[in-house]
Amino acid sequence: MWLALDTATDRAQVVLGAPGVILARAEVVGARRHAAELLPAIERCFAAAAASYAALEGIVLADGPGSFTGLRVSAAVAKALIRARPMPLWVAPSLLVCAAGAGVGPDQVVLALSNALRGELFAAAYRVGPGAVEVVLPPSVLRPEEISLRVPHPGRIVGPAAATLGAQPTWPDAAALIGLVGKAGGVTRVVDPARWEPEYGRPAEAQVQWELKHGRSLADPSRAGR
Numbered sequence: 001m002w003l004a005l006d007t008a009t010d011r012a013q014v015v016l017g018a019p020g021v022i023l024a025r026a027e028v029v030g031a032r033r034h035a036a037e038l039l040p041a042i043e044r045c046f047a048a049a050a051a052s053y054a055a056l057e058g059i060v061l062a063d064g065p066g067s068f069t070g071l072r073v074s075a076a077v078a079k080a081l082i083r084a085r086p087m088p089l090w091v092a093p094s095l096l097v098c099a100a101g102a103g104v105g106p107d108q109v110v111l112a113l114s115n116a117l118r119g120e121l122f123a124a125a126y127r128v129g130p131g132a133v134e135v136v137l138p139p140s141v142l143r144p145e146e147i148s149l150r151v152p153h154p155g156r157i158v159g160p161a162a163a164t165l166g167a168q169p170t171w172p173d174a175a176a177l178i179g180l181v182g183k184a185g186g187v188t189r190v191v192d193p194a195r196w197e198p199e200y201g202r203p204a205e206a207q208v209q210w211e212l213k214h215g216r217s218l219a220d221p222s223r224a225g226r
Contacts, residue, residue, distance in 0.1 A: 001017065001018060001051060001055050001056055002016070002018060002057055002058055002059070002178050002181065003015075003016055003042070003056055003058075003059045003060070004016075004059075004174040004177040004178045005042075005061050005077065005078065005174060005177075006062035006074070006172045006173075006174040006177060007062070007066075007071060007073055008062050008070060008071060008097075008114070008172065009067060009114060009160050009171055010030055010031040011172075012028040012029075012033075012041070012073075012074070013027055013171075013172060013173060014026045014042050014045050015175045016046065019179055019182060020179070022175050022178070023048075024045040024048035025174070025175065026042075026044050026045050027041070031067050034070050034074075035069070038074065038077055053081070053084075053085060057088070058087050059082065059087065059090070060092070060181055061074055061092075061177070061198075062091070062092060062094040062097050063075075063091035063199050064094055065114070065139055065141075065199055065200060066200075066201065068200050071198040075198050079193055079194065083194075089190040089193045090181065090188065091188055091190055092186060092188070093124060094122075095113075095122060095123070095124035095126075095139050095159065096124065096126055096180070097172040097173070097174070097180075098112040098158045098170060098172045099111075099124070099158060100128050100133075100179060100180055100186075101170070101172060101176035102156055102158045104128075104155055104156050106127055106130065107155075108127065108154075108155030108156060109136050109151065109154045109155050109156075110125065110128065110158060111125045111137075111151050111154035111165075112125070112126070112157075112159040113161040113164060113165065114161050115160060116201060119143060119144075120143055121141070121144060121147065122141060122201050123137065123139070123140050123147050124139040125137035125151045131183060131184060132184035133180070133183055133184065134185065136151065139201065144164050144165065147165065158170045159171075159172075
């Protein structure tokens with residue numbers, strides 16, 4: 001049994017299960033609620049599945065890019081659980097989780113988009129097959145007009161910011177994270193969870209504002225521990 005967490009957007013997802021089998025799920029809506037409600041959501045899932053932490057084989061986590069605060073919350077929870085009971089930690093890009101949940105054929109390119117603020121988008125594109133994932137565009141920070149040059153004819157556009165390019169917005173489903181376990185190119189095992197940090201995609205907005213005010217750069221926490 002795996003615990004999957006995706007807090008990259010304002011809709012945090014918690015899922016317990018295995019590839020092809022979902023035992024329980026919970027959602028926390030509102031980015032400001034992630035810190036207070038993620039652990040209770042996990043507990044609700046264990047209660048619904050009539051399971052305990054002892055049954056966990058590992059944790060699989062969406063590691064960004066996305067909400068700086070949300071990603072820090074799930075990373076802290078995962079690290080605490082692994083410290084209390086050592087087990088594997090696997091991660092996958094948040095945009096890949098959106099693409100994997102689209103349910104399209106392996107020949108179609110799925111373009112996933114989320115808001116990067118400042119008029120820019122986090123964008124990535126994939127072909128998701130039954131046994132492997134092909135990266136067409138790795139997670140990038142792009143302006144909307146640049147995306148069509150990088151991915152000119154996507155088969156489908158998904159993600160929280162899909163409306164920017166005229167598509168229906170969707171949110172990642174942590175069940176898709178579990179579905180990526182065992183697929184080539186789907187998830188990556190974290191060798192040293194204590195030093196690992198999510199792929200924030202860019203510095204936090206608070207850091208940007210501080211640098212503008214003080215006229216100098218801080219260390220980029222989006223690359224901490226790598």
